[in-house]
Amino acid sequence: xxxxxxxxxxxxxxxxxxxxxAKILTMAGLEVDAIEKLDFGFSNVVVGRVLVTEKHPNADxxxxxxxxxxxxxxxxxxxxxxxxxxxxxxxxxxxxxxxDDGEKPFKVKKSKxxxxxxxxxLCSESELKISDDNDGIIEFDDSYQVGDDLAxxxxxxxxxxSLTPNLGHCSNVYGVARELHAATETSLSxxxxxxxxxxxxxxxxxxxVDVHDKELCxxxxxxxxxxxxxxxxxxxxxxxxxASGIRPINNIVDITxxxxxxxxxxxxxxxxxxxxxxxxxxxxxxxxxxxxxxDDKERVMHHEDLMICDGVKPVAIAGVMGxxxxxxxxxxxxxxxxxxxxxxxxxxxxxxxxxxxxDASRRFERGCDPNMVPKALDRATMLIHELAGxxxxxxxxxxxxxxxxxxxxxxxxxxxxxxxxxxxxxxxxENVFRRLGxxxxxxGEDLFSVSVPTYRFDIxxxxxxxxxxxxxxxxxxxxxxxxxxHNSKEPHSEVFLFEREIRGRMxxxxxxxxxxxxxxxxxxxxxxHGPVMSEDALVKVLNPTSIEQSCLRTSLLPGLLQVVKYNYxxxxxxxxxxxxxxxxxxKEEGQYHEETVVGITLSGNNHPHNWGDKPRxxxxxxxxxxVENLLDGLGIKNLVYKNNELPHFHNGRQASxxxxxxxxxxxxxxxxxxxxKLGVPxxxxxxxxNLQDLFSSSxxxxxxxxxxxxxxxxxxxxxxxxxxxxxxxxxELIQSIDSRLLEKCDLxxxxxxDMVGEGLKNVTFRFVYRDTKKTIAQETVDxxxxxxxxxxxxxxx
Numbered sequence: 001x002x003x004x005x006x007x008x009x010x011x012x013x014x015x016x017x018x019x020x021x022a023k024i025l026t027m028a029g030l031e032v033d034a035i036e037k038l039d040f041g042f043s044n045v046v047v048g049r050v051l052v053t054e055k056h057p058n059a060d061x062x063x064x065x066x067x068x069x070x071x072x073x074x075x076x077x078x079x080x081x082x083x084x085x086x087x088x089x090x091x092x093x094x095x096x097x098x099x100d101d102g103e104k105p106f107k108v109k110k111s112k113x114x115x116x117x118x119x120x121x122l123c124s125e126s127e128l129k130i131s132d133d134n135d136g137i138i139e140f141d142d143s144y145q146v147g148d149d150l151a152x153x154x155x156x157x158x159x160x161x162s163l164t165p166n167l168g169h170c171s172n173v174y175g176v177a178r179e180l181h182a183a184t185e186t187s188l189s190x191x192x193x194x195x196x197x198x199x200x201x202x203x204x205x206x207x208x209v210d211v212h213d214k215e216l217c218x219x220x221x222x223x224x225x226x227x228x229x230x231x232x233x234x235x236x237x238x239x240x241x242x243a244s245g246i247r248p249i250n251n252i253v254d255i256t257x258x259x260x261x262x263x264x265x266x267x268x269x270x271x272x273x274x275x276x277x278x279x280x281x282x283x284x285x286x287x288x289x290x291x292x293x294x295d296d297k298e299r300v301m302h303h304e305d306l307m308i309c310d311g312v313k314p315v316a317i318a319g320v321m322g323x324x325x326x327x328x329x330x331x332x333x334x335x336x337x338x339x340x341x342x343x344x345x346x347x348x349x350x351x352x353x354x355x356x357x358x359d360a361s362r363r364f365e366r367g368c369d370p371n372m373v374p375k376a377l378d379r380a381t382m383l384i385h386e387l388a389g390x391x392x393x394x395x396x397x398x399x400x401x402x403x404x405x406x407x408x409x410x411x412x413x414x415x416x417x418x419x420x421x422x423x424x425x426x427x428x429x430e431n432v433f434r435r436l437g438x439x440x441x442x443x444g445e446d447l448f449s450v451s452v453p454t455y456r457f458d459i460x461x462x463x464x465x466x467x468x469x470x471x472x473x474x475x476x477x478x479x480x481x482x483x484x485x486h487n488s489k490e491p492h493s494e495v496f497l498f499e500r501e502i503r504g505r506m507x508x509x510x511x512x513x514x515x516x517x518x519x520x521x522x523x524x525x526x527x528x529h530g531p532v533m534s535e536d537a538l539v540k541v542l543n544p545t546s547i548e549q550s551c552l553r554t555s556l557l558p559g560l561l562q563v564v565k566y567n568y569x570x571x572x573x574x575x576x577x578x579x580x581x582x583x584x585x586x587k588e589e590g591q592y593h594e595e596t597v598v599g600i601t602l603s604g605n606n607h608p609h610n611w612g613d614k615p616r617x618x619x620x621x622x623x624x625x626x627v628e629n630l631l632d633g634l635g636i637k638n639l640v641y642k643n644n645e646l647p648h649f650h651n652g653r654q655a656s657x658x659x660x661x662x663x664x665x666x667x668x669x670x671x672x673x674x675x676x677k678l679g680v681p682x683x684x685x686x687x688x689x690n691l692q693d694l695f696s697s698s699x700x701x702x703x704x705x706x707x708x709x710x711x712x713x714x715x716x717x718x719x720x721x722x723x724x725x726x727x728x729x730x731x732e733l734i735q736s737i738d739s740r741l742l743e744k745c746d747l748x749x750x751x752x753x754d755m756v757g758e759g760l761k762n763v764t765f766r767f768v769y770r771d772t773k774k775t776i777a778q779e780t781v782d783x784x785x786x787x788x789x790x791x792x793x794x795x796x797x
Contacts, residue, residue: 003176004038004243005157007262011177014186018157024183025161029471030170034160038243040129041099044108045150046070047140048091048122053083058114067091067122070147076120077113082136083122090123090138090150099129130154131238131247141234156243166458168366172264175455182435182472191262195378195392196385199226203395207272207336211399212283216306217318219341219370220282221398223381224272226334228252228390237387246359252328252335255383257359265339265368265376266360268308268316270326272334277311280336282318289314293321293356305350306342319347319364320356335384339377341370369455370404406439406451411465413446419466421479432472433465495596498695499580502598505633506578509626511600514579516559521548524558527677528648537585539592552584556599557648557686561670561678564603568680574604576618580691597665598694600626600687603680620653623667623685627657630689635699641728648674649686657689659697665689712743712770713781717789723759725796730763733792741769741776741784 005018014021022032048067056062062079069091083089092098097105111118126134128150144153161176169175174191181188203224211217232238233254241248244261248254256267272278285291285301291314292298299317301307306318315326319342328335347364351357374396385392413429416422429448433440439451452459459465470478503513519541537554544550553559556579564575578600585593602623605615631639641655646666654668667687675684721730727747734745744767751762767788769781 001161001163001171002244003159003161003173004240005159007173007240007243008159008177008180011174011191012180012186012188014180014184016184018159021180022159024180025159025176027474027476028179028183029164029167030176030179031162032159033162036158036160038154038156038158040151040154041105042092042097042128043151044096045090045092045098045123045128047144047146047148047150047153048089049146050083050085050087050089050122053078053085056114056116058116062114064116065122067120068146069093070145074119075117076122077116077118078122078137080122080124080137082139087137088140088142088144088146090128090140091120092123093120096120098123098127130242133248138235139232141236144235154239156239158243165366168363168457169264169369169455171363171366172260173262175264178437182437185435191379193375193378193382195223195381197394198391199393201393203393203397206393207278207280207397209280209397209399210282212281213306214401216284216343216346217282217340218343219373219398219400219404220280221339221373221377221396222280223337223377223396224334224393225337225381225384225388225390226272226393228333228335228384228388230328230330230332230388234387250328250330251388252332252384255380255387256337258383259376259380260359260363263372263376263379264363265372266319266363267376267380268322268338268360269328270315270322270336270338271328271332272336273332274326275310275315275336276313279311280338281309281311282340283307283309285314291317292324293317294324294327295321296324299354299356302350302353304346305353306346308338317350317354317356318342320351320354320361321358335390337377337380337384339373339380341368341373344368367457369453369457370400371454374398404454406453407460409450409452409459409462409465411448411450411462413448415462416466416469419463420470420473422473424469424473428473429469432469435472436468495691495695498698499596499691502630502691502694503580505630506580506598506600509629510576511626512577514560514563514577514601516556516563516579516581517549518552518582518584519544519549520553520558521546521550523548524562525551527561527674528555528558539584539586554583554585556581556583556597556688557670560599560601560686561674561684564601564684565678565680568603568682573682574608576602596691598689598691602626602685603682617683618685619683620667620669620685623687624655627665627667627687627689631657631694634694634697635702636694636697643726647671662693662697664693664697708770708772710771710773710775712768713776713778715767715769715781715785716748716764717767717785718762718764719789719793720756720760720762721796723761727763730765730792730796733795734765734788737788737791739784739788741771741781742788743768743770 018035022035026032046069048069050065051068051073052066053063056064056077062077063083065076065078065083067074067076092108094108094110096108098108100106108121122137124134124137125131163170170179177188180186207222207224209220209222211220230250230252233248233251237254237258238248241254241257246257252269256269260266285303285305285307287303289301290298291301307314308316308318313325314323316322342364344365344367347361351361351365377396381392384390413426416429417424430442433448433450437453441449450465507513539552541550560579563577567575578598580596580598583595583597587593600623602618604618606618606622607615609615636659638659640658642658643654644656645651646654648671649668650671654666656666657664665688670684670686731745746766748766749764756762767785769776769784
């Protein structure tokens with residue numbers, strides 16, 4: 001089905017890009033196969049007005065016309081029979097390119113035709129490839145502005161939509177707009193319908209309808225419009241049909257096709273004067289009854305086929321196709337307009353047996369709305385009166401057994417969540433029904449009683465409503481539980497699960513996982529020899545296959561240094577990675593110990609080069625930030641950093657991390673002597689933590705705290721310290737002072753300069769004060785702040 005965007009916007013105010021609209025429709029179940037730009041392949045063709053015409057002096061069938069483009073007047077020669085003064089038509093200027101059946105487009109040139117100069121040409125629809133009509137040049141109505149570019153006026157975006165059989169209610173432009181409204185909650189408007197009945201004559205006095213088989217035809221309605229004028233449709237109507245893939249015929253037939261595409265309900269127009277007795281009889285076909293359809297083929301009907309007949313003969317196959325003996329043509333003056341609801345199974349059987357698939361039969365087969373019958377009829381009647389003139393006869397014939405009631409289907413919120421695996425609230429489910437336009441009642445606990453409109457013939461039970469909730473909530477928002485597989489009845493080890501959690505947290509920090517060998521050799525031992533790989537702790541292999549794999553590592557540092565060197569030697573200077581692996585120790589009396597640790601290494605730039613954000617070399621605080629994110633995610637608080645002066649780290653850029661008295665790991669910059677031995681002329685940063693210590697210190701269930709009700713008050717404090725005094729010492733002093741109002745204290749800045757003095761630094765802290773029971777007064781904050789800062793100064797001495 002083709003849906004032009006310009007037509008769609010007549011019913012819904014949506015300004016999203018076409019690609020976004022296509023995505024919304026596809027996620028709602030209306031698969032958009034393609035987005036096409038309607039381009040007829042011509043250029044430099046404008047709307048022109050014929051000012052004057054006169055007979056060509058040297059040709060009987062040609063005329064010389066003066067044509068205006070709104071600014072200038074051009075003389076040209078035209079052979080179209082409908083070229084006349086006042087006509088608004090398509091004017092191809094000199095240099096215009098028109099589509100041609102060949103590879104290259106046809107170029108309009110200045111020429112002489114039978115001795116008369118012609119500066120362009122007036123075009124028919126076939127010459128512009130708009131349609132196959134070549135009976136004359138295009139005739140536009142007054143809504144077209146002279147001088148406007150015709151390619152821009154006719155261009156449009158067309159969605160090619162594939163509909164599954166259950167989406168028959170979307171097989172029309174308004175139906176697609178309705179789905180967009182449900183998905184985006186954008187305002188929706190139904191087409192305007194107003195029938196002006198000019199004739200005092202009543203339809204019951206001039207026409208009659210008998211329905212003999214109400215099982216196959218539950219509803220049949222018709223209206224009569226007299227004294228219509230058969231003519232080409234206005235250009236806007238032709239453009240809408242062409243964009244939707246339907247060839248325009250005449251205004252009456254085009255209107256029935258337009259309403260079919262607009263509202264999804266098939267209509268048929270009969271020439272009223274060709275109906276014997278001005279009657280409509282709906283009956284089953286007689287055995288082997290012949291009938292000639294509009295495609296000029298004689299068909300033999302089956303006794304199960306439903307026929308539309310007049311007082312004597314069949315005039316249409318119900319829901320499939322009309323006949324030649326009553327079609328609307330150039331001589332038609334009075335139109336009997338049919339709108340009916342036929343049994344879908346009956347239409348399907350007839351269509352399949354005859355091998356006759358039409359737009360009408362496809363829609364009847366998938367189900368139409370019986371309550372749309374009078375609306376579609378009145379919409380078409382209104383358009384016929386507007387575009388073809390005539391008088392609408394008073395009244396409507398509407399034959400039906402009774403009212404077509406909406407189905408009321410129960411839907412339980414608990415059942416919705418159980419089937420979809422969601423935790424949707426009552427209001428969220430209610431919102432879905434409201435967006436779909438479904439009326440409902442709620443029992444106040446769990447049950448919705450949903451009234452399903454008659455156009456939603458695909459909904460018949462609770463699970464169908466649950467599907468609608470899933471569709472509108474968004475399939476992409478439904479949680480998919482990971483598949484669980486246990487090859488053992490034993491549960492996973494908690495340490496194994498914790499190791500997997502650490503791996504996930506490291507990857508989320510942007511680190512790449514490295515895998516190195518547990519075995520190392522003398523080359524790496526010589527580089528990192530010392531406390532990291534002390535001789536006493538080494539576990540040596542008795543019969544190594546290689547001298548470079550002759551002992552087990554006691555740290556991940558050697559292997560990760562080897563990774564950095566390998567990458568640097570291969571022109572990959574920016575390294576950020578981690579490894580989770582085993583380290584091995586030899587204890588006294590021949591005992592051996594194995595631990596699992598996580599190692600992190602950084603080197604090079606912190607990110608690739610970008611025009612707007614220049615990279616910088618990683619530093620100690622990049623590594624410290626990753627470590628703090630890891631520990632904070634595990635719920636490990638109150639950390640203490642101490643410089644234990646480890647020899648394999650730079651003395652001023654290292655820290656051992658403690659919680660209480662437990663040393664969990666170390667971070668720092670690898671000592672420059674090690675990087676020189678390694679042959680890597682850039683700084684390398686390394687951290688290593690014991691997984692067992694992290695596991696025992698992590699908080700499994702973190703308790704959320706309420707957001708403070710009363711506002712806080714902040715104070716900044718700058719103090720001059722000796723370089724030998726660490727910031728952590730000041731934090732410890734501040735924390736040692738008991739305060740009911742101090743909420744937290746952060747480091748804001750460290751400043752060093754000649755003005756401060758050699759061996760000194762200015763350190764700025766920010767104090768946050770809050771009273772949990774009332775709004776804190778400024779004087780109270782000032783007193784508390786002075787008390788704490790004076791106490792810290794006195795403790796420093």
